[in-house]
Amino acid sequence: MDLWYTEKHSENVGITLKATRTLFSGKSPFQQLDIIETLEYGRMMLLDGLVMVTERDEFVYHDMISHPALFTHPCPKRVLVIGGGDGGSIREIMKHATVEEAVLCEIDGLVIEKSIELLPSMACDIDGSNPRVTLHVDDGLAYIREHQDAFDLILVDSTDPIGPAVGLFEEDFYRLVHGALKKDGIMVAQSESPFYHAEIQKNMYRNLRNVFPIVEMYQAFIPTYPSGLWSFAFASKQYHPVRDFDKARAAARPFHTRYYNEDLHLGAFMLPTFARENIAP
Numbered sequence: 253m254d255l256w257y258t259e260k261h262s263e264n265v266g267i268t269l270k271a272t273r274t275l276f277s278g279k280s281p282f283q284q285l286d287i288i289e290t291l292e293y294g295r296m297m298l299l300d301g302l303v304m305v306t307e308r309d310e311f312v313y314h315d316m317i318s319h320p321a322l323f324t325h326p327c328p329k330r331v332l333v334i335g336g337g338d339g340g341s342i343r344e345i346m347k348h349a350t351v352e353e354a355v356l357c358e359i360d361g362l363v364i365e366k367s368i369e370l371l372p373s374m375a376c377d378i379d380g381s382n383p384r385v386t387l388h389v390d391d392g393l394a395y396i397r398e399h400q401d402a403f404d405l406i407l408v409d410s411t412d413p414i415g416p417a418v419g420l421f422e423e424d425f426y427r428l429v430h431g432a433l434k435k436d437g438i439m440v441a442q443s444e445s446p447f448y449h450a451e452i453q454k455n456m457y458r459n460l461r462n463v464f465p466i467v468e469m470y471q472a473f474i475p476t477y478p479s480g481l482w483s484f485a486f487a488s489k490q491y492h493p494v495r496d497f498d499k500a501r502a503a504a505r506p507f508h509t510r511y512y513n514e515d516l517h518l519g520a521f522m523l524p525t526f527a528r529e530n531i532a533p
Contacts, residue, residue: 257288257296259303261448261478267303269293269476275370280362287370293476295371297338299363303476305338310374313442314340315512316472316520317484321405321438322348323502323517324486324493328404331355332432334392334420336409337363339375342385345407346377347507354385355403361389393425396432404434408441421452423459426487430463436490443469446527447479457531460487468493469531470520472511483527494521 255273260266269290276287286298294307305313318341322328329352333341337358345354356378358364364387367375377385388395396406406429410420420441429439444452453469460467464487474482486493502514 257290257298259298259301261445265448265478267476267478269296276366278362278366280360282360285360285362285366287366296476297363297367297371305340305371305374306476307371307373309475310338310340311510312472312474313477313482314344314374315509316470317341317407317409317440317442318344319502319509319512320470320484320486320493320517320520321407321440322351323505323514324488324491324497325404325436325438326491326498329353330403331405331407332357332396332399332403333407333409334395335359336407337378338367338371339364339378341407341409342377343374346382346384347505349506352384355388356385357388357390357392357395359389359391364389392420393428396428400431401434402432404437406433406437406439408439410442421456421459423462426460426463429487430489433489438489438491439464439485439487441485441487443483443485445478445481446471446483446524446530447481449478450530453483453527453531456485458533460485461533464488466490466492468521469523469527471523471527472520486521494518 255271256268257271258268272289274288283300288296290296296306297304327350331345331354333356342354342356368379466488468486469483471483499514
C-alpha cells in the first residue's frame with residue numbers, strides 16, 4: 253500500500269509527498285512531533301502536522317536565516333537562536349570564526365533529542381561535541397528577559413504563529429529582543445509566505461517597525477514550504493543589510509554554502525511588488 257503525507261497550505265492547496273516509513277511519532281508537552289522518511293526529500297520533521305525541515309532542502313532555510321545577518325554585522329561574537337531545535341541554524345553559525353558562543357534556546361527538549369538521534373546532518377553541533385555551543389531548554393521569552401544587552405545577533409527560528417510560537421510574533425517580544433541585543437545588534441526571524449500569510453506579515457512588520465529603526469524583508473525559495481516562496485525579517489539597531497553589507501568578506505568566506513552567496517545576499521532584498529506593497533509602512 254502506498255503511503256502519502258499531505259499538508260494543506262490553504263483550504264484548496266497543499267503539498268503531497270510519498271512516504272516510506274515513520275521513524276518517530278510522539279507528543280511533548282508542547283506539540284506533536286513526527287519524523288518520517290520520504291522518497292523525494294529524505295527525512296522530514298513535522299510539528300503538529302506541518303513541515304519544519306527536510307534533509308533535501310533544509311540548506312536553503314538555514315543558509316538564509318543565518319548568513320545574511322552574520323555577514324552584515326562586522327564582528328558577531330555572541331549569537332542566540334530562539335527555537336531551531338533541529339540544529340541547522342547553529343550548524344551554519346558555527347562556520348563563522350568570529351562567533352565565540354552560540355546559544356540555542358528551544359522550548360521543546362524532545363525536538364532537540366530526536367534531531368540529534370534522527371537528523372544528525374543538522375544536529376551535528378548541538379550534540380554536546382562543540383564547546384562553543386550552549387543549549388537551554390527554555391521559553392525564549394523568559395530567557396531573553398534575563399539576558400539583556402547580551403547578544404550581537406538573535407535569530408528567531410520559530411514555527412508558524414500557532415501554539416508555543418504565538419508570542420514570538422508580537423511587539424512585546426520584539427521589545428524584549430531589542431533589549432537583549434547589544435547597541436549594534438541584529439535580529440532575523442522567519443516571516444512566512446507572501447502568498448499565503450499576507451496578514452501575518454503586515455502585522456509582523458508593523459510590530460517590528462514600532463521597535464527597530466531598520467526593518468527589511470528578504471526572500472528565499474524553499475520547495476516544501478507553502479508556495480515555495482518564503483521570507484525573512486531583518487531588523488537592526490544600526491546596520492543596513494544592503495548598504496552596510498561587506499560583499500568582499502562574504503565572497504572570501506572560507507567555507508562552502510549551497511544556497512547563500514554574496515550576489516544572492518543583495519538580490520534577496522529585492523522584493524516582488526506585491527510583497528513590498530503588503531509590508532509597506
